[in-house]
Amino acid sequence: MTHGKLIAILPGDGIGPEVTAEARRVLDALDLGLVFEEAPVGGAGYRASGHPLPDATLALAKRADAVLFGAVGDPEFDSLERALRPEQAILGLRKNLTTFANLRPAKMFAGLEDASTLKPEVANAIDLVIVRELNGDVYFGAKGRGTTDAGLREGHDLMRYDESEVRRIAHVGFQTAAKRRGKLCSVDKANVLETSQLWRDVVIEVAAEYPQIELTHMYVDNAAMQLVRNPGAFDTIVTGNLFGDILSDQASMCVGSIGMLPSASLDAHGKGLYEPIHGSAPDIAGQGKANPCAAILSAAMMLRHSLDASDAADRIEAAVSAALATGARTPDLGGTATTRAMGDAVLAAL
Numbered sequence: 001m002t003h004g005k006l007i008a009i010l011p012g013d014g015i016g017p018e019v020t021a022e023a024r025r026v027l028d029a030l031d032l033g034l035v036f037e038e039a040p041v042g043g044a045g046y047r048a049s050g051h052p053l054p055d056a057t058l059a060l061a062k063r064a065d066a067v068l069f070g071a072v073g074d075p076e077f078d079s080l081e082r083a084l085r086p087e088q089a090i091l092g093l094r095k096n097l098t099t100f101a102n103l104r105p106a107k108m109f110a111g112l113e114d115a116s117t118l119k120p121e122v123a124n125a126i127d128l129v130i131v132r133e134l135n136g137d138v139y140f141g142a143k144g145r146g147t148t149d150a151g152l153r154e155g156h157d158l159m160r161y162d163e164s165e166v167r168r169i170a171h172v173g174f175q176t177a178a179k180r181r182g183k184l185c186s187v188d189k190a191n192v193l194e195t196s197q198l199w200r201d202v203v204i205e206v207a208a209e210y211p212q213i214e215l216t217h218m219y220v221d222n223a224a225m226q227l228v229r230n231p232g233a234f235d236t237i238v239t240g241n242l243f244g245d246i247l248s249d250q251a252s253m254c255v256g257s258i259g260m261l262p263s264a265s266l267d268a269h270g271k272g273l274y275e276p277i278h279g280s281a282p283d284i285a286g287q288g289k290a291n292p293c294a295a296i297l298s299a300a301m302m303l304r305h306s307l308d309a310s311d312a313a314d315r316i317e318a319a320v321s322a323a324l325a326t327g328a329r330t331p332d333l334g335g336t337a338t339t340r341a342m343g344d345a346v347l348a349a350l
């Protein structure tokens with residue numbers, strides 16, 4: 001069933017190409033008959049054709065059955081106007097593909113207790129997924145810079161959601177919880193934000209359709225605290241774009257490294273864009289230091305969610321686990337393995 005399926009590979013910038021290369025090697029080894037096409041994105045897209053999201057790249061992403069994305073961001077382009085900066089490519093892809101639901105699982109792999117910032121017994125209990133809304137919030141609201149009447153420089157980003165946007169992500173949250181331990185925690189800041197009050201109202205309405213799910217609500221500041229105090233208590237978290245961004249980076253350190261966390265960004269029909277939660281990491285780019293596990297695990301999520309190949313996904317996840325068990329570790333996990341060596345270890349385990 002995977003035979004002939006088209007995968008768009010968009011390596012991007014910094015460590016993006018290094019980690020997607022390892023994910024590609026793992027997919028190749030599984031011999032699933034997938035067809036791969038690569039295209040530049042981010043700073044690489046700008047270099048190739050003057051735009052971070054070239055038309056041909058977007059067209060490929062739309063045509064493909066799934067997109068495997070590396071990372072975008074290149075300090076060389078920081079001074080460009082916002083619309084031309086590398087980061088705009090991923091926002092444009094998410095918007096154009098209507099991938100509004102971002103699934104970010106965080107699970108403790110055996111043996112990584114040393115890398116976690118938490119006590120082993122606290123870290124080992126982590127098995128959660130953050131369902132982050134991806135098409136709204138301050139990222140897409142009106143933005144601007146100006147001057148106040150008093151002549152002071154001013155900046156603003158509008159935080160905005162409408163009820164349909166909240167409803168569709170709430171459904172994904174409940175459905176994700178239903179496939180797991182049946183517990184959904186909706187995270188907001190309803191004590192101070194109107195968007196959060198709307199969020200809470202709509203989540204409560206949607207809950208009526210999922211009587212079997214245990215729904216709780218938590219303010220984001222408390223959620224940040226609970227995530228390091230007692231993360232084992234979380235099953236599924238559903239939250240907005242900004243809060244989800246922050247909480248998932250935090251969750252990554254609880255399980256050892258940002259280099260371990262994959263993600264799936266899904267549209268309403270199961271088509272998806274798959275990427276590690278980390279960025280382009282310019283500080284370690286080109287040095288073979290990047291941990292490819294997040295990209296490899298993203299490929300596994302792609303097989304599971306968009307290509308109906310759960311068995312192959314299970315095999316990849318087991319291979320990552322087995323590779324870590326042999327002691328293979330990139331520097332972020334306290335080891336000395338290169339990106340390629342870590343990929344080799346996963347391939348060997350496969």
Ligand code: ATP
Pocket residue numbers: 015019071072073258259260277278279280281282283284289290291292294332
């Ligand atoms: P973005 O805005 O795209 O999320 P960011 O500013 O959050 O990017 P990252 O690129 O994710 O930053 O990098 C944050 C830190 O984590 C950096 O020190 C980077 O070297 C490290 N890091 C990120 N990804 C990896 C990885 N795969 N392996 C090892 N270290 C990583």
Ligand code: MG
Pocket residue numbers: 249277278279
């Ligand atoms: Mg980040």
